[in-house]
Amino acid sequence: MQKKGWSLFLVALFIAVSVTAPLALAAPKTLTFWHYMVDRKDLMENFAKEYEKAAGIKVDVQLFPGDQDVERKMEAAIQAGTAPDIYTTNGSGDPVKIEAKSRWIKAGGMLNLDKYVSGAWRSNYIASLLGNISFAKGNPYGVEPGLYGLPLDSVNMQFLYNKELFQKAGLNPEQPPATMTQFLAACKKLRAAGITPFAAGFGTWLGISLWEVYAWNIMGETGMVAAQNQGKRLTDPNWIKTFQVFTAMRDAGVYADGVATWDNPDAERLFAQEKCAILYDGSWGIGVVKATNPGLVPKIGAMLPPSAGKHRVYIQGGYGVVLAVNAASPNRENAVKFLEWLTAPAQQARYAKETFNLPASSAVTKQVKLEGAVGQFADDAGRIIPNILKSRGNEVDTQITRGIQSIILKQKTPKQVVQEVNRAWEAASLK
Known part of the structure; x- marks a missing residue:
């Protein structure tokens, strides 16, 4: 290419980059969110759209039906380094499932939320039940003590x-x-x-x-x-x-x-x-x-x-669906912000009313009147074994x-x- 032609090419390239760069910078960041809630698919997608409008962060919601299937898929993805930014798991206190979570943590797949979850945010939940998604000091799994998830609902x-x-x-x-x-x-x-x-x-x-x-x-x-x-x-x-x-x-x-x-x-x-x-x-x-x-x-x-x-x-x-953040994700800070938004009382109240699932937040339980069988379930939350x-x-x-x-x-x-x-x-x- 002649010198003049090369110069013109560079000018054109500079103009193209100058025009497109602001667009690239303006494009919303994207979080990947895996969940297994078939009956709540539409609501999760609507929440994602609302969050993008509110925070400028796009959430790519991906459904994997079957809570056991997504647990196996998550374990494989965490070990392979391909896990999503945020995902659902269950809040079971089953020792087998707790041991699995310890493996996820050691592989960098679950973020310790202690430094993110404020006292006010944490106080929305029943402390004893948070134990199912926490690891105490001196735990037998060799996991750093802390809270590793937040509940989306209770059951x-x-x-x-x-x-x-x-x-x-x-x-x-x-x-x-x-x-x-x-x-x-x-x-x-x-x-x-x-x-x-x-x-x-x-x-x-x-x-x-x-x-x-x-x-x-x-x-x-x-x-x-x-x-x-x-x-x-x-x-x-x-x-x-x-x-x-x-x-x-x-x-x-x-x-x-x-x-x-x-x-x-x-x-x-x-x-x-x-x-x-x-x-x-x-x-x-x-x-x-x-x-x-x-x-x-x-x-x-x-x-x-x-x-x-x-x-x-x-x-x-106890708690049903639990939200966890991938500790290895470069978007983990944004994932935590989405987690905070999704578990806020306004979203929790809507979640409970539209899906007939019990809210995890005690603040929502006190403020929102739940009708019919949902209310009857909620009234007996104090009878948990x-x-x-x-x-x-x-x-x-x-x-x-x-x-x-x-x-x-x-x-x-x-x-x-x-x-x-x-x-x-x-x-x-x-x-």
Whole structure:
């Protein structure tokens, strides 16, 4: 190229860069956000658009259905250095899942939020439940102490029931059964009216979840602590009673056919189709029903599992969806700002009202009136089973789950199940 031509080229290039550079600088930064919330897909995308307008930061929302699938995908992405800037995980206190989170942290995939989350911001949450997404000083995982996520919502587990089907069976929908005796009688009335009484995904963790409710209800805190923390295992005769609850329900014709091997979506589907009257599920089940049969939502009530013992009924619960920031992300500061915006009371209130999920923020719970079954779930947030027991171990919990299934299928008695659980517990203690 001749000297004159080269000069003209450089001038043209300078002009092109001068014109386009301001545009490039003005282009919004982009955060990548992975989540698994199929029923909240549209709301998450709307939040992203609103945040871009408010802060000038674009959020690329990517959906990966299935909370377990996205957990595996996140682990692989963190190890490969390809994780998103911000993502959802679960707030489970399960030791296996806590150990997985420790691996993520060590690989640089979860940001310690202690220096970012102010006292006012942190005080919106129940301190004891933040423990599920925190690591304490001297933790056995060798992880730096701190808070590694913030909840987007909270959950608890109760019995959802169809008020219209209750009426058809001659039951008062405004006075659901409070005791096991009343519950069994109500289920017999439902069955007599040609209505399947009860469904639950007992092929999964739902079985041991409900069993633990009755273990606390029958044994009380003293009995639970004595059995699990002091090494007495299931030697107390009352432990047999905790499994007899499932025998009594079976013999009263409570269960839908097949529940012993069902996944949770199987049970939710039957309830959403109005083919059974009662469902054991979490507060998220209302959102599932809304997505498949919105007309049923106003007809749903929520009730505590009916008492079978002399102690207070406690329920399963905690934080559900948790937001975490990738510590290795060059955009982590912007990701934290988005996290703060998304968990602010205004967004939390809208999230609760539009998705039928319970807010994680105590400030929102006090300010926003939640209607219907959502409000009934929220009212019982103070009944969550306290996290004060040592882990029984996976082998023991698996044996309890299988035992409940075998009782439902009339394969074993409660006494036999307790004996097998004790053997698994003893074997686990010798490892």
